[in-house]
Amino acid sequence: MSEASATLHEPFESATRQREALTFGVWLFLASELLLFAGMFLGYAVYRHDHPSAFAEAGRHVNLLFGTINTALLMTSSLSLSVASRAIDRDKPGLSEIGVWITLGLGLLFLIVKGLEYREDLDEHLWPGATFALHAPAARIFFGFYWTMTFVHACHMTIGLGLLSRLVWLARRGRLRANNDSVEATTLYWHLVDIIWALVFACLYLVGR
Amino acid sequence: MTRREQTEQPGIWLGPILAWAALLTLLALNVVLAGLPLGVFKLPANLAVAALQAIVMGLVFMRLNRASWLVRLCAVSAFLWISLMFILAFADTLTRV
Amino acid sequence: MSLTTTPGEFPTADPDAKGARPADGAPMQQSFWTDGGQTVWSWLGTVDHKRIAILYAISITAFFFLGGAAAALIRIHLFTPHGLLFSRDTYNKLFTLHGVIMVWFFLVPSIPSTLGNFLLPLMIGARDMAFPKINLLSWYVFVGGALLTVIALLAGGVDTGWTFYPPFSTIYSNSAVTLAAVGVFVVGFSSILTGINFIATIHLLRAPGMKWFRLPLFVWAMYATSMVMILATPVLSTSLLLIIAERLFGMPIFDARIGGDPLLFQHLFWFYSHPAVYIMILPAMGVISEIVTVAARRKVFGYAFMVYAMIAIAVVGFMVWGHHMFVSGMSPYAALVFSFLSFVVAVPSAIKVFNWTATLYRGQITFAAPMMYALGFLGLFTIGGLTGLMLASVPIDVHVTDTYFVVAHFHYIMVGASVSAFFGGLHYWWPKITGRLYPEGWARFAAILMFFGFNFTFFPQFIMGYLGMPRRYAEYPAEFQLYHVMSSTGAMVLAVAYLLPLFYFAYSLRFGEVAPANPWNATGLEWTVPSPPPKHNFDQIPHVENDPYEYHAQGHAPEHGKSIHRGQGDGPVRTPPT
Incomplete structure (x- = not known):
């Protein structure tokens, strides 16, 4: 049994149950994460309903190209990490390590693209401050959500990259198989962050086209 | 979950790659939909496609299908x-x- | 298999005479207090759920007395219509300090993080929580976040009230809102981590034979509480995050001048903060269920309904948040829905009160200190709950919104009920946790004093609130002085009642009689291990073969007036199979 290769920790007496607990625990955390973002989506939805034209005008100023590239990057990174996770469960730590590396690279690339996009947004005065470029008042609210949601998402990405780096560190020491539960946890978290991005993308990048 | 994995042993590659292809297709679809003059139906269409993407990721990548x-x-x-x-x-x- | 150090021998069933046998007069045996090291690091780096519970207990005690000191100052200030001590600004900061500390750093973690952490694994027959390291992490996150907020509250001061409503909190307040919000945001994660740990533990680490409907009600209460913690707390994080984004980075999310909606914040905030009331009261319900059954020596009446009621409270509790917003400008149609749902949530609460009362019926009731607190809980919770129904009906709420009536109502629930239950639980499990018996006479005196002090403090607030005294004011018209003086005097009594246990508990640690494994002759796995429990709880994981609360055979409750003798079938303590 592949799970049995994970180290058994204190309160548990069977590796299967320990693995089950880990998956369940991570999912509980993810449920909680979903509600964290749901609160922001709720705010966005209420305001989009209240101010449709301002949101459409503001939405046209978001860079769809960058957004699409980033979505594709994240989906590909999900593919590589999914392969990595399945590989470790089939006792193929080598393949798994490659998958983790690729995911890490794609994740970094996402943040770089995001940074470029942020710079362009700032150049176009899309920060809802004193020099804000758009006229409709509620356009500021749209960009309030744009910056908040993408920034919170980027924070989650950064945490995810930290977790991936830990996997790489473990893999370099040949301890990936003994820590296959860490691979599972990181994978689940990463996929969830990607799901959230898919929704953020649909909400922020596809308005008013 | 463990028992089923041992009996069925689905491939490492097939599921994720199919899911990935579906996701990119849906992404393209969503971008195209956003550019079409759909009026009030645009938002529901966009959200439906995004929801499909979430479902694909949840079922295949996050293995809700065998959880x-x-x-x-x-x-x-x-x-x-x-x-x-x-x-x-x-x-x-x-x-x- | 021997789980207890005194196998076969159970002390007298009468808690009054408990401690007659100080565990064979033996010195304190190896327990989690000594085993595992005595260094500071052995405590700060521990992953033992019992030690983490002690760490939590120490920290929340500190916060309790800090928040209590603020309350005392507020009440002293309000002795006279013009206020004795503070400027209006300072007064605002003081009640914010009191509210923030009491809600997030005392009430929310109080029972779950101390008694829950300590007892949950013991009650279900596990060696530890499912994620011991996460458990420790949650304490560090709690202390870190709480310290941030306390610094903000003490150094700069925050004048928004614990609710952080925009636009005051985002645009107008010149106080340390951001730092305080960051701290509360961080503490939220501690809550979530605790909830995850509890639920995973209950699902996956129950001992063999510990079926779902054999779980003690305290465990069920922890389960329901954890559900709320996991699903509600993140939304508090969102609302605080948006406040921080607006204050710090100028993201105009709740700015009504450009079409923002401050009510949206209230929706998000109360989506957490109403269920948070159930985070505070559900654990108390669990504690009371344990105490009432053992004190009456009865099976709990309607065990299954008690369970369903707690789950129902946890779920329906998510649908009633709008009753905090009846006068905010919310849609009257939504108010109708929220009002109806708020009435619905009263049903399971009422079921619980009736079932506790029915459990007492024809019971062999003994009035040890935990039971005194439990009876206090029953009375205060009922008053708090019934006034809650008044507030759930829109017309009455419109009349008494933002008056002392509301203040009195939620103090009856959160302090009268919740804190009474916390003290009751603390007394009940004190012998188990410390291995010492507390001084019974003093404890009963404190319990009675607390009940009267509490009513003295808060009942006048119902009256003056109904007469129109608004909350959160540093001054008041002279006609209300009588009520304020009563309330402030009561608060002084209450303060003494809260301080007393501090002294006699400390006294008992050093001079108290050594506690046997099961001083109450109670059922439940936690009483089958020595007091205090050894580091790994159980030498061997027990097999559970009985339902909870088997104080008498099914349908054969002991008749009132007949005394119970141990070993005669009246109080079969759940013993492990040999």
């Missing part, structure tokens, strides 16, 4: 509680006088 009932319960309750939040909050904002 324990406990994990599924967890995912379902998150969804239910989010619905609760949206329904009751919109009960106010849509009917405000």
